[in-house]
Amino acid sequence: MAQQWIKGNKFTLLENGEEFFPRVFEVIANARREVVLETFILYEDKVGLALREALLAAARRGAKVDITIDGFGSPDLSDEFISGLTEAGVRVHVFDPGMRLFGQRTNVFRRMHRKIVVVDCERAFIGGINYSADHLLDFGPEAKQDYSVEIEGPIVAYIRRFAYAAMTVDKSGWRWPRFRKAPAPERLPVSGQAEALFLWRDNHRHRDDIERQYRLGIRLAKKRVIIANAYFFPGYRLLKELRKASRRGVEVVLILQGMPDMAIVKFGASMLYSHLLRARVRIYEYCARPLHGKVALVDDEWATVGSSNLDPLSLALNLEANVFIHDREFNHQLYEKLSYLMQHSCKEIQAEELQESSWWRRVRGFFLYHILRRYPSWAGWLPAHAPRLTVLASGASSTAQHKDTERVTETART
Known part of the structure; x- marks a missing residue:
């Protein structure tokens, strides 16, 4: 997919969880057609539970919902948390679900660190904010200072296409975004005056x-x-x-x-x-x-x-x-x-x-x-791997999935 500057967009800056979470949860919950979400960290705290409710609301409204979490950043979601989503029709993808060695996680390098949301090909969110309570001021002295943006306009279609390509799974295991299999960018109406360029970093053709x-x-x-x-x-x-x-x-x-x-x-x-x-x-x-x-x-x-x-x-x-x-x-x-x-x-x-x-x-x-x-x-000499995406089956928590990667991969891959 060509990386190019796209005109006609509108950007709204969102500072910290106090501005980001209410807005993104509202947009997700009101989705009509689809929600695509990627995040490095998803914790089962008050923020993660609120995101889960928003995703469930979207799924119950008939929207197609896909979320991707990183196996290193989001390792301990419970069976109940995952099964509630999958039973409602939400597809939960885990990036690089590494096994544990002597109780330690082995998937340390080459993490899926993106934070992207695309809803109904109308709005997108990109930034550094994860779904965890430490992005809220009431968390205390360790609360994080961070930013995200809400995006409207033609660039949203390009972000959506990337998000779909990034979650492509096939028999050989997920490797790099396959844009020929992803939906072509839609022609979205002009929403503002901003010109925008969406870029990503991978370990293949877009390293720098x-x-x-x-x-x-x-x-x-x-x-x-x-x-x-x-x-x-x-x-x-x-x-x-x-x-x-x-x-x-x-x-x-x-x-x-x-x-x-x-x-x-x-x-x-x-x-x-x-x-x-x-x-x-x-x-x-x-x-x-x-x-x-x-x-x-x-x-x-x-x-x-x-x-x-x-x-x-x-x-x-x-x-x-x-x-x-x-x-x-x-x-x-x-x-x-x-x-x-x-x-x-x-x-x-x-x-x-x-x-x-x-x-x-x-x-x-x-x-x-x-x-x-x-x-x-x-x-680049550090331990490398072909990045793999696993789709969790109902009742397969991220913790359990870490313990038996091959079994879950074989039974849950779509």
Whole structure:
């Protein structure tokens, strides 16, 4: 399927679970024809149960409902949770259902990390928000800061076609999206002024499409670049574009985790601070709670929202999806949100605060330079597999399915 800029779309920014969950649940529950949903994480908490009710409402209205969850990210859904869906006609797909070894999950690499919803080929949602209660403020200090977008317009048909292709299952096992078997994009009416590009990352023909679009946006920047990304440890080429943009007078701002959900996240990003600050890149750490967003903007029109982090997992291993947007109104809306974060919940990092010797900085810089130049190709050496999609039968929970992958695959594949 051609990846191309599509005109005539409308984008609505949704911040955190408080805005995202009510809206997406309402749209799903009122579906007339179909719901296609992909998510990395689905937990059986108050958010997961609310999603389940919305899916059941759609199925009872006669809509065709397909959901895909990642076997690593959503490992412990109960028999009752799954069977209630499948008995109502919902098809539940599990990506890469790996077996456990000594109680540990083996499907660590190359996860299905996308978060996509398409309803009735009229609306779509893309972003970084999973279906779990830790995306709500009442979860407490560990609640995540994140973003998604609601999409209307012709680009929805292209997202829908991708979603259908991605859940194709055949006798040889699911491998890569097969667009010849997916429905052709419908001609949808114009809904707004935004031009949009839908991109995905896989381990086949689209390994670096999202990263290349990031680099292009940065390379063409004239005024500002703002990137808010939860897991930041990009490759050499993207860092080089950031430094070059800053040195030619573009205001380059990074919003990274100050209170990370995993300590290694901050450690990895902080190793890059000196290198970036020397090029006058401004770095803010978001300190109110864990940052989980994957958004960026350039100048006054370019923006992106999606599931892709800027780290080795997202750039070299995981299956991801982002939408890139050319729209002045949306860019301004995202800019206002990120500016508010910087002003009220962030600490700007100053070069003099970094306590490290010049000797250590030179040694670390040498190793970082060579690691960053090569890690995408090194990551490709990690355990690989032909990605497989399993359709759960009624009563087959994700936990049980992990224990006997071959049995469920043979009995439940359609």
